[in-house]
Amino acid sequence: MTTEDRPLYDVIIIGAGVIGPCLAKNLARQGRKVLIAEREWSRPNRIVGELMQPSGLKALKQLGMIKAINNIDAIEVDGYYIEFDGQEVLIDYPSKNVESALDNSPVPDAIKKGDEDKIGSDSTISAKRWEESPNVKGAGFTHGDFLMNLRAQALAEPNVTKLDGNVTGLVKDDQQRVCGITVADQGVFKGRLIINCDGIYSKFRKEIGEDYVPTVGSYFVGMELTDADLPAPHHGHVLLGKHAPVLMYQIDPHHSRVLCAYRSKTLPRRADVLKYLHNDVLPQLPKKLQPSFEAALNKDGQDIYKAMPNQYLTARLNNNPGFICIGDSLNMRHPLTGGGMTVGLNDAVLFLKMIADVKNEDLDNEEIILEKMIDFHNERKSLDVIINTLSIALYTLFAADSRYLTILQRGVFAYFLRGGSCVEEPIGLLSGLIPSIWTLFFNFFAVAFYACRLNIQARGIIGFPLALFENVGVLITASFVLLPLLLKEILS
Numbered sequence: 001m002t003t004e005d006r007p008l009y010d011v012i013i014i015g016a017g018v019i020g021p022c023l024a025k026n027l028a029r030q031g032r033k034v035l036i037a038e039r040e041w042s043r044p045n046r047i048v049g050e051l052m053q054p055s056g057l058k059a060l061k062q063l064g065m066i067k068a069i070n071n072i073d074a075i076e077v078d079g080y081y082i083e084f085d086g087q088e089v090l091i092d093y094p095s096k097n098v099e100s101a102l103d104n105s106p107v108p109d110a111i112k113k114g115d116e117d118k119i120g121s122d123s124t125i126s127a128k129r130w131e132e133s134p135n136v137k138g139a140g141f142t143h144g145d146f147l148m149n150l151r152a153q154a155l156a157e158p159n160v161t162k163l164d165g166n167v168t169g170l171v172k173d174d175q176q177r178v179c180g181i182t183v184a185d186q187g188v189f190k191g192r193l194i195i196n197c198d199g200i201y202s203k204f205r206k207e208i209g210e211d212y213v214p215t216v217g218s219y220f221v222g223m224e225l226t227d228a229d230l231p232a233p234h235h236g237h238v239l240l241g242k243h244a245p246v247l248m249y250q251i252d253p254h255h256s257r258v259l260c261a262y263r264s265k266t267l268p269r270r271a272d273v274l275k276y277l278h279n280d281v282l283p284q285l286p287k288k289l290q291p292s293f294e295a296a297l298n299k300d301g302q303d304i305y306k307a308m309p310n311q312y313l314t315a316r317l318n319n320n321p322g323f324i325c326i327g328d329s330l331n332m333r334h335p336l337t338g339g340g341m342t343v344g345l346n347d348a349v350l351f352l353k354m355i356a357d358v359k360n361e362d363l364d365n366e367e368i369i370l371e372k373m374i375d376f377h378n379e380r381k382s383l384d385v386i387i388n389t390l391s392i393a394l395y396t397l398f399a400a401d402s403r404y405l406t407i408l409q410r411g412v413f414a415y416f417l418r419g420g421s422c423v424e425e426p427i428g429l430l431s432g433l434i435p436s437i438w439t440l441f442f443n444f445f446a447v448a449f450y451a452c453r454l455n456i457q458a459r460g461i462i463g464f465p466l467a468l469f470e471n472v473g474v475l476i477t478a479s480f481v482l483l484p485l486l487l488k489e490i491l492s
């Protein structure tokens with residue numbers, strides 16, 4: 001078929017990662033003719049997107065796609081386990097009442113087969129257990145398997161056309177409005193609206209602005225542990241110490257993902273990484289975890305670990321005619337809190353709800369779409385500001401490398417040990433179920449003041465003047481960590 005003979009699609013989606021297929025399926029169900037272009041349709045083997053927060057699962061239900069976590073040996077996740085200097089704390093995910101206070105309504109036309117918003121039972125997931133649990137749950141799974149399920153659901157829609165190819169450029173009309181894509185060796189495909197979901201290394205986000213580039217704060221080095229003896233199965237593990245934070249969670253009954261933060265803004269050298277993992281991380285891990293970690297490190301061959309940059313990018317208004325970014329191409333945060341898919345999926349829900357009443361022939365109407373995008377940009381902030389700010393702020397505290405940050409780090413952990421609202425609110429923020437800027441602000445400074453109090457106690461009467469001096473530094477540091485980030489996110 002020549003370029004001229006090709007149909008005009010209502011929507012073209014670039015990228016079939018986590019977000020692309022969710023948009024494709026739901027837009028198709030809204031009666032749109034959708035083309036989804038992906039350069040690699042085979043199962044990816046990545047270290048990203050393997051722990052889904054409860055709010056991400058809520059969004060999958062609203063999209064009618066929750067069954068994508070079924071039949072992939074996924075692991076139910078009940079909360080977090082945090083270890084610091086040999087002390088530990090277990091934090092449960094919030095009660096279901098917290099979730100039911102939010103908007104749980106499905107995307108229009110998402111649920112056509114009755115139970116598509118209900119989790120199913122399989123060899124590892126029990127729908128009954130899920131139903132009877134008083135608290136919400138998250139899920140751990142292998143990224144590639146989850147993605148293949150999402151893609152299968154999208155491609156099962158008669159209105160979705162699959163395109164196997166590398167998108168190399170955007171096509172613009174005489175008014176400089178984006179109206180199509182160029183695909184390597186295949187030519188041009190035209191659409192009324194182009195949605196870009198090309199992910200972390202986005203080629204096309206610069207369409208929103210030449211200076212729209214992420215910053216790299218650190219790297220995550222990921223390995224897969226076999227039959228790891230986890231201190232708290234069915235929990236995300238955050239292990240703190242002199243090393244940068246280590247994150248761990250089960251991705252199937254026999255395998256756990258370990259992500260070790262590495263303080264570097266450039267791709268770390270292999271020899272340096274292996275030395276760091278051997279000398280700084282391994283000896284400080286809980287004893288029962290060390291054999292599986294060591295076995296992964298001593299694996300034969302080059303493929304011991306994968307490294308990924310931890311990038312940060314504040315969202316901008318999608319005001320480019322004919323072209324919209326969603327997912328990591330729009331917005332990124334530190335993966336420490338596992339919030340990327342949650343933000344992207346909730347954005348997909350919001351976008352699909354907003355666009356539901358737009359007729360196909362109006363999808364190329366700049367005024368209508370811009371109005372929707374302004375609402376989208378403002379409404380998505382309630383969740384996005386929390387998840388993004390929390391991820392960077394927590395990473396800064398957990399990777400503490402200065403005196404004041406270390407005092408704050410101890411304060412965070414001691415704050416969690418108090419229990420009650422000192423854990424319920426932070427875990428509500430992290431799981432994406434308390435989208436309240438005030439709760440984030442209050443808890444962050446409650447931690448800072450608590451850290452100051454503990455510092456005074458630790459210094460004793462003789463050290464009181466020094467503690468006072470240090471506490472001024474602690475409060476200034478806390479303000480510098482939180483406030484610029486929060487303002488940047490709110491004002492973006």
Ligand SMILES: Cc1cc2nc3c(=O)[nH]c(=O)nc-3n(C[C@H](O)[C@H](O)[C@H](O)COP(=O)(O)OP(=O)(O)OC[C@H]3O[C@@H](n4cnc5c(N)ncnc54)[C@H](O)[C@@H]3O)c2cc1C
Pocket residue numbers: 014015016017018019020037038039040047048049050051052053056165166167168197198199200203220259308309310311326327328329335338339340341342344
């Ligand atoms: C180390 C790390 C760990 C993470 N862990 C978690 C976690 O545990 N939980 C969580 O919620 N989030 C996590 N994230 C974030 C999460 O992976 C992303 O938020 C999520 O994958 C974003 O989905 P997306 O669809 O925007 O992009 P992606 O999932 O990256 O998909 C982009 C797709 O576009 C395709 N593509 C790109 N360019 C082109 C092109 N030119 N032509 C055709 N196709 C193209 C790619 O092949 C890919 O399939 C992590 C991130 C990192 C870096």
